[in-house]
Amino acid sequence: MSRESDDLMDLAKTEAPDPEEDLEDLALGEDYALNPEFVPMVADALDRGDAERLRELLGALHPADIADLMGFLSAGGREELLPHLDPEALAEVLSELDTEIREEVLEHLPSATLAKALGEMDSDDAADVVDDLEADKRAQVLAAMPDIERAAIENSLGYADETAGRLMQREVVAAPQFWTVGQTIDHLRRESDDLPELFFDVYVVDPAYKPVGAAPVSHLLRSKRDVPLAQIMEAVTEIPVDMDQEEVAYIFNKYHLISAPVVEAGGRLVGQITVDDIVGVIQEESEEDILALAGVSDAGRDAGVVGIVQSRLPWLLINLLTGAVASGVVGAFQDEIAKLTALAVLMPIVSSLGGNAGTQALTVAVRAIAARELNTANAARVILREVAVGLFNGATVGLLLGLAAYFFWHDLKLSGVVALAVLANFFVAALGGVLAPIVLERLGRDPAVSSSVVVTFMTDFFGFLALLGIAALILL
Incomplete structure (x- = not known):
């Protein structure tokens, strides 16, 4: 074979596409969402029982993408997919699954398999999974786990839901304040198998195991071995174990924290919260507020009809009641409406415009309250600002609607x-x-849930009352 042929073959080998890279490109779009064409490929491999092809397809995905994939598969497809995940991969996938899908998946996992997967998780993620189990299976799974891991999960479950104690992971890296950088680094290397999978700070503790500071890992790596930790440690923002997770997210956002120690009532260090946990909390709380503004709950991909109806119907019934009260205004002015039918045409327009304006002000206010930007110190200023904006927009829109009314009915009044x-x-x-x-x-109610009903009633009631009342005084 000639030298030129050898060069061409080498070039072909160099430029030959990597099958794994091809699958990754095929699996995910530019927005990192699963491509619609990829899901049927996985379903086909499951139907044919092609384990090798399935390993190739799953190997091209991040655990978060596998969790997303399981949301697109049928219940049967998810059950068939589970045996193809090793305990480590299964652990990561379970941490990423939507709650409803995870509850269904957990029903099909043998207790021994689930126990092994939980052993691969951080204690906070493992507690979340165990919390989704039925009582009987929970007991079986915990019994199959080593004593230390079981105790950590049971301890986490002892804290109230949506608190720092439930959110934290118990695995932390702590060192006494008299240690040097060298002693700390040597300790980390010796105990590498027992360290948290992800940590950013070494918490410096006193003899009572209370945090007195934190030495960022980046500072440890840049400092000389004989430097005491007390010289490089930074002040820490302690999180009480019973603090609501929304408060924790606010503190992380305000002070730009990467991690924070969690302390019990006496100040003793019991765990840590890292920023990856807080990202999930912020997303969860934001979704709750958005859905609450519309009076609905999250309807996941596998949500049932009955559950969705139960979450939405009560608010619709409340709106039915408030709508009936608002319609009473119309009934009180039915004689005036009969004399001037144009009022019947204009009523829904005036009411709808007011409803939209109210929703704008409501959304801004709810967001400001959630972000702690609205309180007694600036409430009066915010109220005056929104009223001024409402009056300006009302004058502008009212003038335009008045001109339109004159164009159709040629009545200046x-x-x-x-x-x-x-x-x-x-x-x-x-x-x-x-x-x-x-x-x-102020009354202790969630403003995102209840406010929309109140504002809708006000704009409907006063919209009808204003139009028909002013018309009765001026036109009739």
Whole structure:
């Protein structure tokens, strides 16, 4: 074979695509979402029982992508996929699954297999999984685990849901304040098998195991071996074990924390929270607030019809009641409406415009309360600002609607009535939109859940009342 042929063959080998890279490109789009074409490929491999092909397809995916994939598969497909995941991969996938899908998957996992997977998890993730188990299976799984791991999970489950104690991982790296950098690094190397999978700080503790500071790993690596930890440690923001997870997320966001020690009532270090846990909390809380504004709960991919109906129907019934009250205003002015039918055409427009304006003010207020940007110190200023915005927008929209009314009915008084009604409803919408969440929050209610019902009622009621009341005074 000639030298040129050898060169061409070497070039072909160099440029030959990597099958794994091809699968990764095929599996995920540029937005890192699963491509629709990839899911049927996995389903086909499952149907044919092609374990080798399935390993290739799953090997191209991150555990988070496998969790996403399982959401697109049928219940039967998920059950067939489970045996193809080793304990380490299964552990990571279980941590990423949606709650409803995870509960279903856990039913099909043997207790021994699940116990091995839990052993690969951090204590916080393992506690979340165990919490989803039925009582009988929970007992079986915990009994199959080593004593130390079982005790850590049971301890985590002893804390209230959605608190720092439930969110934290018990695995921490701590060192006495009299140690040097060299002693600390040597300790980390000796105990590498027992270290947390992910940590950013070595917590410096006193003899009572209370954190007095934290030495970031980056500082350890840059410091000389004979430097005491006390010289390089930084102040820490301690998280009480019973603090609500939303408060924890606020502290992490405000102080730009990567990790923080969790302490019990006496100040003793019991665990740590890292930023990867907080990202999930922030996303979860944001989704809850968005859904609550619409009076619905999260309807996952496998949510049942009955559950969705139960979460949405009560709010619709409340809206039915408030709508009936608002319609009472219309009934009180039915004689005026009969005399001037244009009012029947304009009523829903005025009400709808006010509802949209109220939703705008409400959304801004709820977000500000959630972000701790709205409190007694600036409430008056925010209320005045929203009212001013409402009046300006009401005047602008009212003028445009008044001109449209004049174009259709050629009645200057009717145009003025419509403009005044829109202005009045925008004022009520702005005031109600910002006041309702503030008042509800003071009363201990979740403003994201209840405010929309209040604001919708106010804009419907006062929209009808303003238009028909002003019309009765001026036109009839």
